Amino acid sequence: MTIENYASLSAAQISASVRAGQMTPSSLVNASFDRADEIGAGRDGLNIFLYSDRDACCEEAELVSGRLEKATDVGVLAGVPIAIKDNIASLGLPTSCGSKILKGYVSPFESTAVTRLRANGAIIVAKTNMDEFAMGSSTENSAYGPTRNPHDVRLVPGGSSGGSAAAVAAGITPIALGSETGGSVRQPAAFCGVVGVKPTYGRVSRYGLVAFASSLDQIGVVGRTVDDAAIGLETIAGFDKMDSTSSDADVPLYRLAALGKPAPAAREPDTEAMRIARTPVPLPPPPSETTLKGVVIGKPREYFPESLDANIRDLCDRALDKMRWMGATVRDVSLPRSPLAIPVYYIIAPAEASSNLARFDGVRYGLRVDPGKGLRPMYDATRSEGFGPEVTRRVLLGTYVLSAGYYDAYYKKAQAVRTLIADDFRSVFASGVHTIFTPTTPTPAFAVGAISDPYEMYLNDIFTVTANLAGVPAMSVPIGRVRRLPVGGQIITPHFDEYSMFRVGYALEAALGADAHR
């Protein structure tokens, strides 16, 4: 394990090496930037970053080194380079949300998630490209140009957290933060062949995440492996007084799920559990016929329609066979209202967005375009000039469905159907199913520019958006390749049961082995 193979090191390996004095934070920052240069992450290449500053990161690395010299333990992410989606406020770095309207904006406060990463020794090396205000499924809607998929530069990386998924897939960082409103971590993770986690609504503080649709938004984690995602989520999860919707539910040590142990009741420092969690790479026992003994996995028929790509169906079946072999029981289930999720989502999310984005008016921050004709023309010109086509479309759509005469028919109806969709999940889990397994996306990554119809683009979220509407946790793990392109399988569990989600994720990753990436 040396700095030369940085791109293949896990967050836990890096952190352990730093704490043991075998690697320095500065060398890791430089390795991360060297890797970015090597694969062409810049504007003229994959266009993964919207902002990065090697010198500033080296200074931050020195601060971490100083902490290491003074303390016995800096944290579980000591010296780990991490990339952050550009809609998550990070002190000292711009937060543009991939939009012209926030070009150059530097937040005067920091998101709780980033503060927790830094407190645990992580070094923020970049702000990553994204669809403007997280509205998109391809990262083509960025005002700063599309990000390209590291597996094939002709293809999109997915979106809206495409830059974060591409950074991890390209080996620039082992972990990146993204954000989810309808699948914006899981879908790009699937397209890029990495792991993507959307936690339960309320599990991670939204403080410092620029609001898109407040009843759906969650910060999520992209990891090279299940373990990277687990250590990332473990670090940022938990109650935060700055977010009134954050939950005070206990956060288990997710990495213990690798060992197949039951979820610990509470996080207690200096326990055996904590020691194991901080041990580098707790190699799980090899998968066996008992790894998932007693786990009931639901296979919802609505997520395996006849129109599903046959190769993706085959990969899902192979994954389910692996889980059966490990002792799980697979049961056919139904989530009958899931096919309604796209219309529901594309009413609720734009409605909330039209309200949340009202703050971008040229008065308090960001762009101001003033034609010199008074206040109203300044509002109109600023928002017209500052918002891209998709954001404009959704703000208008959201305003329409909330306007007098249409509110009941669209917004109120969508809220009611959303409740039914969530009820479907509750019913399945109440019937004894522990985990639901589906494909993450209906297709592998598509070509840049291939989809021009807005609704056709929205259909990319068809398998992911239901977890956001229901508020349950979900993750995408690589399950193989179709036409040499990565494909993800989705694991969904009940509210606040991320531990079981990671347990299945660790087991599936181990059982598939190298097959997950070929």
Add this chain to the structure above:
Amino acid sequence: MPVTREDLLHIADLARVGVDETRIDELTRELSSILGHMEELAQVDTSAVALAAGVGAGGTPLRADDRVAPLMKGTLESFAPSIRDGFFLVPRLATHEDPAESSA
């Protein structure tokens, strides 16, 4: 078509978004097409459904209404488009505009 040109201009006005004349028809078509896909929701019987704005486990927790000040590490001047004496400056309302003053 669910959305007319007049609807579009009305919602653009409500949303305070200037829409270029060349894009009005295109946006009208796009919004109509998107809303056309929403029509299937009308077929769902939701008469017995209690409305909820969110679907968290157990709902959003009630907490004391305590003010928590953000930890600001920057000044208003560092991000505001226009500011004077700690106040955000905005253009005058058009109805109160004094052309002589605004051109000065």
